[in-house]
Amino acid sequence: MKTKLLALALGTAALATVNTSASAATLDDVKAKGFMQCGVSTGVPGFAFTDDAGDWQGFDPALCRAVAAAIFGDPKAVKFTPTTGKTRFTALASGEVDMLARNTTETFSRDVDLKFTFAPVNYYDGQGFMVRKSLGVTSALNLDGATICIQTGTTTELNLADYFRANNMKYEPVPIETNAEAQEKYLANACDVYTTDASGLAATRAAFEKPDDHVLLPEIISKEPLAPLSRHGDDQWADIIKWTLNALINAEELGVTAANADDMKANSKLPAVRRLLGAEGDFGTKLGLGNDWSINAIKAGGNYGEIFEKYIGPKTAIGLERGLNRLWNKGGILYAAPLR
């Protein structure tokens, strides 16, 4: 009898926590849940990490918070799910997370074959190589015979194979699961080279005790447009992510920051600013949100530039230059569609 009771009790306890979500309207589900679920990486310095209190911080979580703020007016209405290169797409496809903000390269097969919708690129990246200065290597073409640490399950693995094949060079791949592991192996000199997105390399190098002992090689062997993504087939939800990101970039372009957003909304006479901050038009309602969606998103963590500066910019320990990720009118290629 006792065992029967146990079985029933456990079965029911497990079933009681099933939550059904109709995948057709993610926004309705998210609103019903009262929070959004966001997939991030398991830890890349600057891009996603947990602080002492266990809260997720970084460039990627900041975008999730902005989207949550756009929906709920509350940047805390988001739950983070750490995903590895292996689990990220399943987590999104199965509805475990509502969006993925996790250093994910937009590719044809991910868009068309795996059926995801990519928002605009939020970080333009490319695959680079990091080596010890003491090796005296100046070009990736000198890497014949080298031992290379590489994260599996990423596009970098395929790019590397192609690059070395194209240049008729041999190498010894050391596959690893995570950035932390790669760092450990590389520092212990278990591999000569660490290759991943250049931003990740810079972030990793910045965390070293002696960053100056390591150099990034000039070759960038691939294009890695990193973008947040959601499931195919829910355009409304994809639009919310897309336009939240666009709002953050436009805010930087228009000089709207977290600090002056309220003030600008009340006093600015520029039509573009007034449209962006919801003083004019009803873009929010058309998205299925409130008209204060964009100002909430901006106030959550600042505009694109502020987020960049706070987590990965030159003044942080990570010290990434804006480079390609400058605004289009400042020499970069960050070019957000206007709110109109």
Next chain:
Amino acid sequence: MNWPVAAIEYPLDVFQRILQNGPHMTIANDFSGEVEPFRLSMLINDKRYRSYTLQIITIALFMLAVGWLVSNVVANFAERGKTFSFAFLWEPASYDINQRLIEYTSRSPHWLAAVVGILNTLVLAFLGCIAATIFGVAIGVMRLSKNWLVSRLMTVYIEGFRNVPVLLWILLASTAFSAMLPAPRQAPVLAGGFVPTNRGFYVPAPVWENGSGILVVVFLASLVGAWLFGRWAKTKQAATGEILPVFWIRLAIIVLPVILFYFLLGRPIGLSLPELKGFNFQGGGFVRNSFMALWIALSLYTAAFIAENVRSGIQAISKGQTEASYSLGLPPNRTMNLVILPQALRIIIPPLISQYLNLTKNSSLAIAVGYMDVTGTLGGITLNQTGREMETLLLLMLFYLVVSLLISGVMNVYNSSVAIKER
């Protein structure tokens, strides 16, 4: 043939009654000879029919459950626009694998990557089982040593390894190799051209030249010779009681002709020594650290369990056997080899084989240290790059299932073979 007539009649008789009454005839019915008319309620209340009712219900429920799962999969696949097809196996894998026992490049198809992984799994499992057996038996025997210090240390070893997760041991072994061994450029070349580095162990590799075939034949011939000598020595001991130093003579029979022919043929087997060139050592053989870490951690971990099996197997042999052997005048060594171990093996081998099975399954933890076994290629990179979870995991499970069934098949054959000898 003169079968008793009744023996033929009886089964026929029973058969006829079964035809009339159904198979589960109870003895009571047999005696009374009455045939109860069938009623619907008998499906539940009559023991003869209830089992059929229940089985049909079980099949129905089982099919229902399977059907439900399959229909869910179909619906989910349709909703996400996924298809179920193994065609991806013939597309180029596009990734490189470091340890490959057969020809493979990044242009090879996914199925070949899976085969490379399978071979890597099998190599790891095979070498792991051998090392685990050697360590395990040695530790299990030492655990029973009369030497207090030795037996205590072995207890510490066994308890220490058994009570900490194997994944932690694998990670520790991997960290130990990469953090404690020198990088290739600082690595010392040890005696015999053996170079330990934090990337792996560079070892001298044999180079087969002309005439090495003869050497192999000589070696095989001396193995046969050693075996024949052993038989002869046994016969002689049985006849006269004289005990020859069999081990040393056998060793000489195996080693001496090979050395003799090696020089006579002008050293047909050369050695390729690793030397530092560019980033790494070139030449010789290379055993990667991911392999070493797994091999050592898995075999030490499994050895702790095997040691316990060996100990309990030896202790299960009653003390009277030892005493009888001593009273016959056999020294402790021979008592162990001739009396205790042959009997203990029968108890030890079944759990030993299931430990082999465990080791093989645990080798899938290779993924934690980046060893490219079948979980790393098929269930890892191929799964990630193609997004075909269902197909890859099905194949992966099928592989492990086949290996497990083979190993347990071997175990069943062994069990039945010792069962026959038992009287």
Next chain:
Amino acid sequence: MADTQNNNSLLYISTKELPQLPAPVNTHGPGAWMRMNMFANGRDTFLTIVFSILVIAVLYKLIPWLITNAVFFADSIRQCREIDTGACFAVVTTRFNQLIFGFYPPDFYWRPILTFILMFVAFAPILHDNLPRKLLWFSALFPLLAYFLLWGGPIWGPLLIPVMLALAVLVYKSVSASLNPSLGVLAAVAFTVVWFFLVHDTMSETLASAMPIGLEPVESAKFGGFLVTFVIGVTGIVASLPIGIALALGRKSDMAVVKMICVGFIEFIRGVPLITLLFVASTLLNYFLPPGTTFDLILRVIIMVTLFAAAYMAEVIRGGLAALPRGQYEAADALGLTYWQSTRLIVLPQALKISIPGIVNTFIGLFKDTTLVSIVGILDPIGIMQPIRSTTEWNGIIWELPIFIGLVFFICCFVMSRYSMYFERKLDTGHRN
């Protein structure tokens, strides 16, 4: 009969009288003990010396690093290195809460702690047979209580389940008394299903809005560290027990179909590594559920771990059933008990008792195997090492975290294995036939 003349040539028969041996030396005191246990003969002496040197060398290297020069309190690895040269266990002390509870809200640490203590109360009547049997009721209710304490939420959902079961028993009793016992079972099951899928949720929600009694909900994603290890391990073993019993009985069944299904399930699960089942949990399980249904990862992992443990549990219980003397089955049959009566009253109580050491051993195995969940991205102790290592303060920590984690596992598993040995000795009353 061998020739008597030939006997003289047999070498193992001594031809002359052996000389008398001297009287044994002193056999008391530490010196004699050492001589007998460590230096009995040449080989022993050699082994003793070699192993002593080995142990001393290892300890000489290890103790300064591990204990005397170790740093237990510091804010970062750099500070550690400034203070002393040994191990930097400060990472364990500063991140202790994360290693134990993961990201569970600190205000609610009392909930897992209370659950942990209550767990012992719940297990006590199962593991000690000299406690009042009434306590078993608490053991039966414990899973619900633990669920409520750990995950929080309104109390009504878990509370209504015992109510439902009590009502189901009532239905069974009334129907079986008036009509037929088989119909009674059917009615009770039907009642449970109807209640569960139609009434339960609405009723608990109504009650929750009327009387909002409950705890702050904590989602699974916040679970981490050893909390996850215990949640997955204990749930897996407890939930697998009934399934394992069913499978073991099914495997022994005369019904070919039932037996085939059970054997197929057991051999399939035992034939594949746990990690492939965890991959199924992390990537495939959602496909097997109706479209739109999602569990969170920890629950999916618990489901697969339960199925995994059930197959092993079935084999342990099958061993217990086989170890039961034949006479017990025959005596039950002789008394005219039905299959279910004899199983419930005679076979299972004894077989389960014999199986307890095996169950504890299965639990130890499962407890260790829960570390594999780190590979599918759950932040168990091993999984949580990585986020800790990738913070700037602790970047470069290598040995300290695995040493601490290994030590905790060792203590837990060692204690449990000793308990299982003790229980085995206690069961071995020596009057089994």
